[in-house]
Amino acid sequence: xxxxxxxxxxxxxxxxxxxxxxxxxxxxxxxxxxxxxxxxxxxxxxxxxxxxxxxxxxxxxxxxxxxxxxxxxxxxxxxxxxxxxxxxxxxxxxxxxxxxxxxxxxxxxxxxxxxxxxxxxxxxxxxxxxxxxxxxxxxxxxxxxxxxxxxxxxxxxxxxxxxxxxxxxxxxxxxxxxxxxxxxxxxxxxxxxxxxxxxx
Amino acid sequence: xxxxxxxxxxxxxxxxxxxxxxxxxxxxxxxxxxxxxxxxxxxxxxxxxxxxxxxxxxxxxxxxxxxxxxxxxxxxxxxxxxxxxxxxxxxxxxxxxxxxxxxxxxxxxxxxxxxxxxxxxxxxxxxxxxxxxxxxxxxxxxxxxxxxxxxxx
Numbered sequence: 001x002x003x004x005x006x007x008x009x010x011x012x013x014x015x016x017x018x019x020x021x022x023x024x025x026x027x028x029x030x031x032x033x034x035x036x037x038x039x040x041x042x043x044x045x046x047x048x049x050x051x052x053x054x055x056x057x058x059x060x061x062x063x064x065x066x067x068x069x070x071x072x073x074x075x076x077x078x079x080x081x082x083x084x085x086x087x088x089x090x091x092x093x094x095x096x097x098x099x100x101x102x103x104x105x106x107x108x109x110x111x112x113x114x115x116x117x118x119x120x121x122x123x124x125x126x127x128x129x130x131x132x133x134x135x136x137x138x139x140x141x142x143x144x145x146x147x148x149x150x151x152x153x154x155x156x157x158x159x160x161x162x163x164x165x166x167x168x169x170x171x172x173x174x175x176x177x178x179x180x181x182x183x184x185x186x187x188x189x190x191x192x193x194x195x196x197x198x199x200x
Numbered sequence: 201x202x203x204x205x206x207x208x209x210x211x212x213x214x215x216x217x218x219x220x221x222x223x224x225x226x227x228x229x230x231x232x233x234x235x236x237x238x239x240x241x242x243x244x245x246x247x248x249x250x251x252x253x254x255x256x257x258x259x260x261x262x263x264x265x266x267x268x269x270x271x272x273x274x275x276x277x278x279x280x281x282x283x284x285x286x287x288x289x290x291x292x293x294x295x296x297x298x299x300x301x302x303x304x305x306x307x308x309x310x311x312x313x314x315x316x317x318x319x320x321x322x323x324x325x326x327x328x329x330x331x332x333x334x335x336x337x338x339x340x341x342x343x344x345x346x347x348x349x350x351x352x353x
Contacts, residue, residue: 032236036232039232043227044218065349068231069235069349072240073244138212138213142213157213
């Protein structure tokens with residue numbers, strides 16, 4: 001048992017989805033500290049979801065902000081606080097797709113000097129961006145997985161491994177198939193690593 | 201061989217995601233600033249119009265002009281460098297006597313009202329992380345505030 005003072009915010013000592021549900025409830029009542037906790041802890045999830053959709057870094061940053069601004073408006077409409085992560089993932093992905101398709105339809109509008117800043121065709125960094133040798137092999141293997149496996153594994157590590165509901169909802173998969181599918185994706189990842197000379 | 205367990209591999213993957221593609225410096229601060237608004241309820245998010253607000257060139261010395269939109273309002277804004285900061289000239293379409301607010305992180309905000317042609321100007325705005333808000337007055341729909349993501353000027 002831990003002693004807590006009355007000054008402790010109600011999310012103190014909680015973690016994961018439970019912590020964020022409590023923060024969401026507090027944020028609804030105007031608690032800005034609660035809102036900032038959500039931003040600090042869930043922005044990495046939003047960032048990587050958007051980058052996974054192939055946006056370059058500056059465009060991804062705009063989308064991250066757009067998602068959080070849209071979140072303000074939805075603060076009172078998110079009836080199920082535990083659905084927050086799923087809402088963020090879904091909104092981030094939808095917004096990223098929207099920006100990407102707008103870019104494609106007017107692709108020539110980008111000045112040439114900007115293209116240099118785009119690391120690869122799909123906006124993700126090349127393996128060379130990673131210094132450590134093991135990391136580089138892992139990143140390179142990860143990037144060769146089917147897109148759906150990349151998305152699933154990315155969400156798994158970012159949304160928290162226990163958040164099957166959020167991941168299932170965002171992926172449009174039945175909850176029961178997340179575990180087995182993830183297992184198969186990890187097996188593929190191991191096979192790619194082995195093919196490259198060991199998974200260690 | 202396959203000595204890494206699923207959990208170990210996921211741990212490694214979490215690390216490599218962070219190292220290969222870290223969030224931009226200051227992103228959390230800019231998000232916190234962008235959402236630190238008076239009221240959340242009437243917020244409507246404007247999107248930069250493609251081709252005007254090219255991400256990546258926006259933090260360059262002379263950002264020029266940007267256009268942002270919501271479904272029933274277009275806002276064009278141009279920035280002209282001054283000695284101390286920027287002069288902002290803008291135009292709302294369709295025009296209306298709406299209040300335009302420019303927030304600069306650490307420097308409060310400047311406010312003006314668009315004229316009957318939808319034009320507005322703020323002659324001296326400090327540089328910094330900037331957000332533009334348009335407070336739309338009633339006319340049929342309930343009052344709303346159109347807000348943009350931040351620009352770094």
